[in-house]
Amino acid sequence: MTTHTFDEQYWERHWTPGAASVMGTAPPHPYLAIELAGLPPGTALDAGCGAGAEAIWLAERGWQVTAADIAAAALSRAAERATAAGVDGRVDWVQADLSTWEPSAAFDLVLTNYAHPAIPQLAFYDRIAAWVAPGGTLLIVGHLDGHGHGHGHNGEEPPPEATVTAASITARLDPGVWEVVTAVETERTVARPDGSTKRLADVVVRARRRGTD
Template sequence: MSNEFDREFWEERWRSGAHGSMAASGPHPALRAVADELEPGTALDAGCGSGAEASWLAAAGWRVTAVDIAESAIAQARERTAGLPGAERIEWFAADLTTWTPEAPYDLVATHYAHPAMPQLDFYDRIADWVAPGGTLLIVGHRHHEGHGHEGHGHDHDGPPAAASVTAATVTDRLDPTVWTVRTTDEVDRVLTGPGGRPVPLHDVVVRAVRTR
């Protein structure tokens, strides 16, 4: 397995089924909370995985661009969402978000646990540029805490490596206060059910900001 968060790494993760089992948990609760307060418009799901968030947004009336570096993830997402309400409002792209650029900004840019082959905070800077004035940025990341693994990139035991983890403060410190109004800075612990019923603890960072100009 590659020691970088590149296409090869994520293709192997998705082909092996290491990520697909978590899709049944549905969209992240932070996305539900944010989108419920907004009028549906255009949305980017940056690092869409198997499409839980993209399909939920589309069903709620959003026009969604869903991008993931792994073609295996996009294939699973297409299959999983085929025939679901709003599926026709989703455009799927297998593309590297470190080089891919959208044609126009979005009313909502959301990312959930995406780990690119570039520094994590630089990635958040990059996707923040794709939010339209008046639009919303939602970042859900893995929170850095003691016990994070430092070898490899598995999420199964020690959590993601420190390089892929952030805190609410490190994210919000990157948001220029003359450009952004920060609405949410949360650090939340929750537990999902993994393969075989195994509990999977998640240590989340949730940052929501509105672009003012």
């Protein structure tokens, strides 16, 4: 059982230098290249951007990115990485609690990778899906349910309340509004900084909001 809530305090601690050293240097998720390669760049929101790898990947490919996170420590690390990558002008870093924040305009692309706020996971996906413009794309990368429920990030396993299935996400996407393009459950191996490896079980859902056919 998780013994804490995924609130701002939790995530600030998570991203405090030292604790953040692992995720703070992680490369972008491989699903971006697979799922987004064919899309023309436009505006994008990275919801729960952490240390910014995915936002920077998008900016390098011409997207104008709003990268939002509840943790100032994560955004500060992310902004340093964006400067080093030379994409400062293409990313707006926004400190916001996405369970209450509202954007001023919809985005051509809304993506989220492993973000799990204090509100229920699927309710969070409902919120961010509403911010996709007609004809735009939603990309969700989450932790797969049923694979080593643990005690949160310190135990390395995602907590059960942060896990989902592809079907649980697509069930929330009204077929009259969304065309589901990808809905997969997959595993991959990632390297830890000490050279060892670990397996991750992921859910990847990509959907296109109808409206500009």
